[in-house]
Amino acid sequence: MRITKIAGGPLPTNCYILEDEATGASAVIDPGFESEELTEAVRQSGKVEAILLTHGHFDHISGVQKLQKETGAKVYLSADELLFVGDGALNLSGMFLGEPVAPFRVDIPLNNNDIVRVGNLDVRVMATPGHTVGGVCFLAEDALFSGDTLMKLSCGRTDFPTGSYAQIIDSLRRLGELKGNFRVFPGHGSATTLDYERRNNSCMGIR
Numbered sequence: 226m227r228i229t230k231i232a233g234g235p236l237p238t239n240c241y242i243l244e245d246e247a248t249g250a251s252a253v254i255d256p257g258f259e260s261e262e263l264t265e266a267v268r269q270s271g272k273v274e275a276i277l278l279t280h281g282h283f284d285h286i287s288g289v290q291k292l293q294k295e296t297g298a299k300v301y302l303s304a305d306e307l308l309f310v311g312d313g314a315l316n317l318s319g320m321f322l323g324e325p326v327a328p329f330r331v332d333i334p335l336n337n338n339d340i341v342r343v344g345n346l347d348v349r350v351m352a353t354p355g356h357t358v359g360g361v362c363f364l365a366e367d368a369l370f371s372g373d374t375l376m377k378l379s380c381g382r383t384d385f386p387t388g389s390y391a392q393i394i395d396s397l398r399r400l401g402e403l404k405g406n407f408r409v410f411p412g413h414g415s416a417t418t419l420d421y422e423r424r425n426n427s428c429m430g431i432r
Contacts, residue, residue: 226243226244226245226246226346226365226366226368227242227243227244227246228241228242228243228244228368228410229241229242229244229266229270230410230416231260231262231263231266233257233258233259233260233262233263234257234258234284234287235258235284235321236284236413237258237413238255238257238258238284238285238412238413239255239410239411239412239413239414240253240254240255240256240257240258240263240288241253241254241255241370241410242254242266242267242270243277243343243346243348243365243368243370244270244271244344245343245344245345245346247344247345248271248344248345249271249272249344250271250272250274250343250344250345250346251270251271251272251273251274251343251344252273252274252275252276252277252298252341252343252348253267253270253273253275253276253277253292253296253298254276254277254278254279254363254370255277255278255279255285255286255370255372255412256276256285256286256287256288256289256292257282257283257284257285257286257287257288258284258287258288259287259288259291263288264295267292267295267296272296273292273296273298274298274299274343274344275298275299275300275301275341275343275348276289276292276293276296276298276299276300276301277301277341277348277363277370278300278301278302278303279360279361279362279363279370279371279372279373279374279412280303280306280309280356280357280359280360280361280372280373281302281303281306281309281310281315281316281357281359282309282316282317282357282373282385283316283317283318283321283322283326284317284321285372285373285412286302286309286310286316286326286329287318287326287327289326289327289329290326290327290328290329291327293329293330299332299333300329300330300331300332300333301331301332301333301334301335301341302331302334302335302359303334303335303336303352303359303360303361304334304335304336304359305354305358305359306357306358306359306360307331307334309357309359310326310328310329310331311325311328313325313326314386315386315387317385335350335361336350336352337350337351337352337361338350338351341363343365346365346366347365348363348364348365349363349364349365350362350363351363351364351399351400352396353371353372353374353375353393353396353397353399353400354389354392354393354396355374355380355381355383355388355389355390355391355392355393355394355395355396355397356372356373356374356380356381356382356383356385356388356393357373357385357387357388358387358388358389358392359387360372360373360374360381360396362374362375362400364403364407367405367406367407367408368407368408368410369400369403369407369408369409369410369419370410371400371409371410371411371412372411372412373411373412373413374393374396374397374400375397375400375409375411375422375426375428375429376411376412376413376414376417377409377411377414377415377416377417377421377422377426378417378422378425378426378427379414379426379428380393380397380426380428380429381393381412393428394428397426397428397429397430398429398430400419400429401419401422401423401429401430403419405419406418406419406420407419409422
């Protein structure tokens with residue numbers, strides 16, 4: 226399994242390419258922007274079979290349309306956030322960009338514990354609402370792609386539409402209860418580990 230991070234966009238956002246080295250199949254997680262670096266990384270990553278979205282905010286979905294056209298990959302988004310794609314108030318593009326996100330088709334709505342197959346890799350969906358109503362994390366082997374739910378020493382804000390502080394605290398508690406020390410790849414900032422966050426992140430309740 227190979228993981229490549231490309232950061233970009235106005236915030237900036239971390240986009241990840243998850244590749245199954247055995248088969249050459251790959252998934253792109255949260256293409257929230259367009260850039261030459263991302264385009265080149267996608268071209269070098271093998272066959273992109275899936276575009277996986279942790280949630281529907283503009284800075285995680287703005288590059289989906291271009292990538293979908295270039296690769297023909299299926300787009301996966303929480304069943305609870307399908308309206309985010311075309312609603313500038315929900316995806317925040319109206320507030321931050323002043324223009325809508327380029328429209329795209331969601332091929333497969335996601336639910337908790339769904340499995341997305343990428344080559345020989347099983348990517349498990351874990352519902353982690355709070356930052357948004359349908360936020361999810363993706364787990365593949367020892368990697369946890371946490372979107373804006375869990376970030377190094379912090380967590381996602383909950384004051385945007387559909388956010389809930391009570392829900393994100395519960396989601397962080399359930400992440401903390403996962404067995405093992407996952408490598409954590411967040412939507413913003415640097416990578417971390419689940420053990421480090423268990424010990425040091427006040428949002429998780431320092432143990």
